[in-house]
Structure formats: structure tokens, C-alpha cells
Amino acid sequence: EVQLLESGEGLVQPGGSLRLSCAASGFTFSNFAMSWVRQAPGKGLEWVSGISGSGDRTYYADSVKGRFAIYRDNSKNTMYLQMSSLRAEDTAVYYCAKDVSGVGIVVLDKWGQGTLVTVSA
Amino acid sequence: QSVVTQSPSASGTPGQRVTISCSGSSSNIGSNSVIWYQQFPGTAPILLIYTDNQRPSGVPDRFSVSKSGTSASLAISGLRSEDEADYYCAAWDDSLNAYVFGTGTKVTVL
Numbered sequence: 584e585v586q587l588l589e590s591g592e593g594l595v596q597p598g599g600s601l602r603l604s605c606a607a608s609g610f611t612f613s614n615f616a617m618s619w620v621r622q623a624p625g626k627g628l629e630w631v632s633g634i635s636g637s638g639d640r641t642y643y644a645d646s647v648k649g650r651f652a653i654y655r656d657n658s659k660n661t662m663y664l665q666m667s668s669l670r671a672e673d674t675a676v677y678y679c680a681k682d683v684s685g686v687g688i689v690v691l692d693k694w695g696q697g698t699l700v701t702v703s704a
Numbered sequence: 705q706s707v708v709t710q711s712p713s714a715s716g717t718p719g720q721r722v723t724i725s726c727s728g729s730s731s732n733i734g735s736n737s738v739i740w741y742q743q744f745p746g747t748a749p750i751l752l753i754y755t756d757n758q759r760p761s762g763v764p765d766r767f768s769v770s771k772s773g774t775s776a777s778l779a780i781s782g783l784r785s786e787d788e789a790d791y792y793c794a795a796w797d798d799s800l801n802a803y804v805f806g807t808g809t810k811v812t813v814l
Contacts (some may be wrong), residue, residue: 645800
């Protein structure tokens with residue numbers, strides 16, 4: 584059974600940094616692209632970033648480009664999102680999701696339960 | 705501000721057919737597959753249906769999709785109370801080099 588477990592939840596001040604982790608199990612992690620998707624309170628889904636199975640290709644939404652970095656450690660079956668220069672508008676539940684593709688972001692077929700990031704003074 | 709828009713809400717009585725629309729552009733829906741996700745309050749989204757009406761196991765064939773040009777739609781036939789949820793379309797955008805979600809549609813069963 585595919586399982587995705589996010590961690591790194593926290594309250595951080597504007598301008599601060601935080602790292603999220605997504606531990607995966609139940610599938611061959613390195614074969615599949617992964618994404619981070621967020622949802623601000625009461626709002627819709629927003630794709631944040633994606634990474635290919637090998638980790639050599641990364642993709643970002645314009646809203647986080649230059650501030651967030653996605654990477655993965657396939658030896659640990661874990662994906663990360665390093666967030667810096669955080670803003671109030673980054674406050675959201677962050678979900679990690681597995682893709683059916685190994686390279687691009689196409690179909691997010693499995694999702695974690697999410698972890699809450701709050702940016703506030 | 706999403707580049708893919710959906711009507712904010714849709715509703716119907718049990719047994720009715722409800723259609724949700726998703727409008728984009730040539731760089732996303734017009735040139736890539738459209739995927740649909742379902743989300744119940746307080747829970748993570750789940751994959752509902754995608755290319756050529758492919759459904760994960762457990763998703764009933766009451767759900768179907770279609771696409772024409774830069775628009776797509778999700779139809780729910782034989783509406784049931786358990787279909788009450790938020791629905792999002794999504795597609796890769798070649799111009800933004802990013803995955804874009806639609807604005808979401810809340811389906812209410814009256």
C-alpha cells in the first residue's frame with residue numbers, strides 16, 4: 584500500500600525558513616515524480632513544486648520560485664521542500680503527492696494527509 | 705489567481721446529472737491531459753478520473769469526463785449524497801512550465 588507521510592509542521596515568523604519532509608513507502612520511490620501542493624485556509628488547491636523520479640528535473644510555481652527548493656533522497660525514500668523568505672500568504676496545509684509519471688507532473692494518484700505551515704508574527 | 709477557471713458551485717437532487725465545467729487556454733487544457741480530483745472537507749484530495757475516462761479502482765462509472773478545445777467537463781450521473789465534495793480540474797501548462805489547478809467547484813446534493 585502506498586503511504587506518504589508529511590512532517591515539518593510549524594509556526595514561523597515572516598522571513599523565516601522551514602523544511603518539510605515527505606516519507607514514502609509501498610512503491611519504488613525513485614521511479615516516480617513527486618509534487619508538493621498546498622491549500623490555504625478556506626481556499627483551493629495550489630501546486631507548489633515538482634521533481635522527477637531521479638531528481639534531475641525540478642519545477643516551481645511562480646509564487647515560490649527563488650524562495651522554495653525541492654529535492655529528494657531516493658536512498659531514504661524521502662522528498663523535501665526547503666522554504667525560505669516565508670510570507671503570510673504561504674500559510675497553508677502542504678500535501679505531498681505521488682505522480683504516475685517518472686519525469687513530468689501529470690497525474691497525482693496518491694496524496695499524503697498534509698502538514699500545516701503557519702507564517703505569522 | 706488561477707489560469708484555469710471553474711464555476712464556484714453546482715447542485716442537484718439525488719439521481720440527477722450534474723456537470724462541472726473547467727475553462728483554460730491553449731497552453732494547458734488545449735494541449736495537455738485534464739485530470740480531476742475530489743476533496744471532502746478536512747481531508748486530502750484524491751484522484752478521481754483522468755485521460756480517456758480512466759478511473760482508479762473504486763471510482764464508479766457514474767463519473768465521466770470530456771474535453772473540447774480549451775475546456776473540459778466532469779459529469780456526475782445518478783447523483784448521490786456521498787458525491788457532495790469539492791472538485792478540481794488540473795493540467796500541465798506549457799507556458800508556465802507548471803501544473804495548474806482549476807479554482808474548484810463545490811457540489812451540493814439537495
